[in-house]
Amino acid sequence: MILVTGATGAVGREAIGVLRGRGAEVAAVTRDPSTAALPDGVHVVGADPSKPQTLSSALDGVEAVLLSPRAVSGATAELLSMAADRGGKRVVVLSAATVEYPVGQRRFVEQFELAEEAAKASGLAWTFLRSADFAANALAWAPQIRATGVVRGAYGDAATSPIHQRDIATVAADALLNAGHEGRSYVLTGPQSLNQYDKVRLIGQALGRELSFAEMPPEQVRQGMLAQGLPEEVPDRLLGSLADYALKPGPTTDTVQRLLGRPALSFAEWASENAAAFRN
Incomplete structure (x- = not known):
């Protein structure tokens, strides 16, 4: 049995699909089973992974855990200790x-560092998937694209190599099921470094429509996000990263190709798959 936390997130859903496709038994942890809409054959566990005692009984027979630090929050050490004690x-x-x-x-990196440290101390065999930004993050632009065809944001030259969540999920499934x-x-990472202008252009190509990115002052973007009711953490996380990526692009690796024996899925492929989200 594979226990998946963050089961309704982008990577969690993909990982469940890959694992089930390989015949693995999956226990998917979700706070609200009634809205989870997970595949048939998945054992849905109604629990709060940030409170490991709520899923104590679900750990029986679990051989491996896919851990989302954001879902588990500060309870990683407790959850993994319980998993190790159950075999x-x-x-x-x-x-x-x-x-x-x-x-x-710095504070946004610490959550992942603490999770990694807890995994190392747990006694379980560990693997860390240090992913670049998700291609799916571009879905945040969908309302602007549907309404105006213009994405307004800061740091248009900020460049990363966005990764398709399916690639993360496939690597995760390999690491959960196989030794080595x-x-x-x-x-x-994805296969290609792209700035925000590039990403908007590629979404436009997937739609058969010309789109544009309009540069705005970072503080204006920040205030706009807060006005939408987003917590301060969201613009702080986003704008801090973009400011640095505008000075130096994020990494581009060939790790996905080495592990999976095929090229990493491109942002253009992701945009084509998700074009409907950007159409009126």
Whole structure:
């Protein structure tokens, strides 16, 4: 049995699909099973992963854990200790490339560092997937694109190599099911460095429509996000990272290709798959 935290997130859903496709039994942890909409055959666990005692009974028979630090919050050590005590063997941590290539405010990296440290101390065989920004983050632009065809944001020259969540999920499934990944840290990125102008252009190509990115002052973007009711953490995290990526692009690795034996999925492929989200 594989226990998946963050089961309704972008990577968690993809990982469940990959694992089920390989015949693995999956226990998916969600705070609200009634809205989870997970695939048939998945054992849905209604629990709060940030309170490990709520899923105590679900750990029986679990051999491996896919751990999302954001879902588990500060309870990683307790959850993994419980898993190890019940006979668990390995953990795969959905970490971030910023652990190895720091950008933005230090406090946003610490959550992933603490999760990694807890995994190392747990006694479980561990693997860290330090991923670049998700291609799916571009879905935040969908309302602007549908309404005006113009994405307004800061730091248009900020460049990263966004990764398709399916690639993260496939690497995660390999590490959860197969030996040979123990004690390894993988920096996972997409195949190409793209700035924000590039990403908007590629979404436009997927739509068959010309789109544009309009540069705005960072403080104006920040105030606009706060006016939408977003907590301060969101613009702080986003704008801090973009400011640094505008000065120095994020990493680009060939790790996905080396591990999976095929090229990493491109942002253009992601945009084509998700074009409907950007159409009226």
